[in-house]
Amino acid sequence: MTTIKTDTVKRQLDPITFEVLRRSFEYTCERMSLVLQKASFSPIIYDMVDYSNAIFDPDVNLIGQTANCPVHIAAMHFSARASLKRYPIEELGPDDVIILNDPYDGGTHTPDVTMTMPVFYDGILLGFAVSRAHWTDVGGGFDTHIAGEGLRLPPLMLYKEGKPNTELIEIIKNSTRTPQYIEGDIQAQLGALRAARDEFMRLADKYGTDVLRQGMREVLDYTQEMTKEAINRIPDGEYEASDYIDSDGFTDNPVQLRVKITVAGDRIGVDFTGSDPIAIGPINSPYANTASAVYYSLKFFLNPEAPANAGMYRQIDLTIPENTWLNPHWPSPTLGCTTVASSKITAAIWMALAKAIPERIVAPTCSDANWYVASAADPATGDLHIFTDLPAGGWGGTPTHDGMHVTMDPLGNCQNLPAEIAELLFPIRYNSFEMRTDSAGAGRYRGGVGVHVEVEFLGRGEMIWMECSRTRKGSPGVNGGLHSAQQRQLRKTRQGELETIGGLADDGTWHPQMLGGIQFQPGESFVFESTGGGGWGDPLSRDPELVAQDVREEIVSRAQASNLYGVVLTDDLKLDQVATRAKRTEARNKQ
Incomplete structure (x- = not known):
């Protein structure tokens, strides 16, 4: 301590x-x-x-x-x-x-x-x-x-x-x-x-x-x-990074966030100059929300054991330019500010800090709450019910451990809606809630995996609102770690056919990931595939036995084990040491 x-x-x-x-x-x-x-x-x-x-x-x-x-x-x-x-x-x-x-x-x-x-x-x-x-x-x-x-x-x-x-x-x-x-x-x-x-x-x-x-x-x-001492342990300098939200739901363009962290003695400055203007869609983050995201993002690395209070804020200088999407004005919409915007602020700050304290940093998480609000009509009475959920993804790899599976982004210590409670209270059915193979970013310490969830509407339904991101590209890794998989939103018909309604479809077409007013017929399902966290370190340096274990536990597929980790397995999923050494040597020579 x-x-x-x-x-x-x-x-x-x-x-x-x-x-x-x-x-x-x-x-x-x-x-x-x-x-x-x-x-x-x-x-x-x-x-x-x-x-x-x-x-x-x-x-x-x-x-x-x-x-x-x-x-x-x-x-x-x-x-x-x-x-x-x-x-x-x-x-x-x-x-x-x-x-x-x-x-x-x-x-x-x-x-x-x-x-x-x-x-x-x-x-x-x-x-x-x-x-x-x-x-x-x-x-x-x-x-x-x-x-x-x-x-x-x-x-x-x-x-x-x-x-x-x-x-x-x-x-x-x-x-x-x-x-x-x-x-x-x-x-x-x-x-x-x-x-x-x-x-x-x-x-x-x-x-x-x-x-x-x-x-x-x-x-x-x-x-x-305690905060002063923690900042003093970070090398003085300027460290920059960027991240983005895939779109604001009304244009197809990514909305960019740029951050520069300046460490000088026992003070740290966070400057968002260069971030994009106010967005049309509901991703704008009011000053209070942006400031809060900065504070909790830094708390992880500015002595997390210190009592959590405003004493930490005294050592942090904020520059959040007005008329950007991180400091908008009325009447700009802000519905996704706590869930999608704050998580990208965290990811950008962590990636900037990776250049200052690479041995301590954690790779970005799924970087989203994936919050949705939906209505579901009772098929017998027609009564309309409102339910909401937060299907989590994985956390990023750390300097010493793999990332956590299916865990809420740092913006909240929230939990998903239990399927048993959901089915008791609302006219819906959970057909699937399972960890998603190959969703984690590869690395010496891989990210945790995301989830595949399928919710069936027993009566007519509507996706009133859903925000997510990471549908163009997954969460980035640090120190040589790789991106995680993309997120995706789908509709499953009564015949079992899947239609992409948000994110990247199988044919390569990308659909805006901010959803509203999407209708579902009785018996149709909403399917969501969340992503994992980014990887930490070079995947070729991961212990081959751990990769083999991940394949046996269906966290990683055999194909990804070979292509990303250079690990070859036998038909009974045991490690082929000779083939693995050869494949890794070949992969390193190509780097």
């Missing part, structure tokens, strides 16, 4: 009190998340864990969080500050709760609904509790104007002196396809906020407000010092 010299932080608290408070800030958020998950009504919250909870000091600096959706966390202080701009702290009471989801007022995309509550102790402001959860539906869908993406709430008073704004709640219920979830999810988030309030109160009762607020200051300073 990395430690820092205690004299680098100006301490007033004794070490034991400091550590108890530090851990209490984390525990407070853990309790918030437990309450939210247990009390929520939406499957995307209680089963798929698409939410985040955090606490902030009186100056709205992050002091504690749960490791739910990293892309939410560093954006939540923008939401809290926007709420306080609309409702100054002098006008707020202990049981007031402000709600918002406006991407241009500190939000991310419209389904992410944020609630902020101040916490007072004997009239003294201790800080703020903030809860953000992805609601199943807030209306809208695939559009070129943010008004088409559903209900967009500026900061509004949801609870005043503990009493709900019932008129606002009715407006919200009238603006969604899933009104049955709304009041339950609101109550669940309110419960999370009150759990944080209770923990704040216990700490203030035990230590007093002065000690508690001093603990907040010191934990921020502590993380800042």
Whole structure:
């Protein structure tokens, strides 16, 4: 575990009190998340864990969080500050709760609904509790104007002196396809906020407000010092990389992202100058979302053991030019910002860091959440149901291990919708959910594999919205590692025929991968093939026995073992050492 010299932080608290408070800030958020998950009504919250909870000091600096959706966390202080701009702290009471989801007022995309509550102790402001959860539906869908993406709430008073704004709640219920979830999810988030309030109160009762607020200051300073030391271990210099989203859904052109990372002593700068202008389609990333993606992407390599708080942000300088798709303005659509845009920011930053710390870097993941929202009609009653899922892909290879299989991109610690729950709640059937052979990027340490999933509509269905990327080319490798396979979206007819509706078809035709309004007849299926992570290092240096094991486990095919790894197997899938040595020698001579 990395430690820092205690004299680098100006301490007033004794070490034991400091550590108890530090851990209490984390525990407070853990309790918030437990309450939210247990009390929520939406499957995307209680089963798929698409939410985040955090606490902030009186100056709205992050002091504690749960490791739910990293892309939410560093954006939540923008939401809290926007709420306080609309409702100054002098006008707020202990049981007031402000709600918002406006991407241009500190939000991310419209389904992410944020609630902020101040916490007072004997009239003294201790800080703020903030809860953000992805609601199943807030209306809208695939559009070129943010008004088409559903209900967009500026900061509004949801609870005043503990009493709900019932008129606002009715407006919200009238603006969604899933009104049955709304009041339950609101109550669940309110419960999370009150759990944080209770923990704040216990700490203030035990230590007093002065000690508690001093603990907040010191934990921020502590993380800042750990971050400084981590940056100092990265060689000074400028490191550049680029990535892209395959299209915005309305043009066929890739949307480019360019990043330059500048390391100078104990500071690190991230500059997106040169990235493409605002996109027509819904992939634009508001400033808060882009900043959050930068912070969590760097957290992996700036002392991940440091307490997760705003102390890290102090050492990072951001340059995000206006009027680019990474810092757009109203009314640009933003529905895919948390899912497709943030993952490409991570991939580009990791590829830039690969030039600075190649021995530590991880190859890019599948670099997408592959989030979709679909409707399915009950074949007996005609009732319309809305369901959503996040079919994951693989993570990239590491300097010491293969990548993880079928794991959510770093933007969120979310899970896929369990097939059993999906079939219980909705008129659909999961016909397949299996790991996809040859989807991982080859390398000395290969990427993890993606998934092949097939969902059958029992009644009529519609793909209201789906975002993905990596359909032109898979996720890149680092240090000589290779790309993973492409992703693909397909329709399976009742006769079993496959039609590519997004990505690269078998005949070489490419179809835009941002989907909306795609209709399915009863008995037809949506098929999605996610990709794996990129490879780490030269595939010809991978242990041949590991390649043989991958073939036996159907992670790698015999053809790929031979063509990419130079590994030859016998008919019973055992390693042919003589043929392998010859093939690898030949392949290296061609390099």
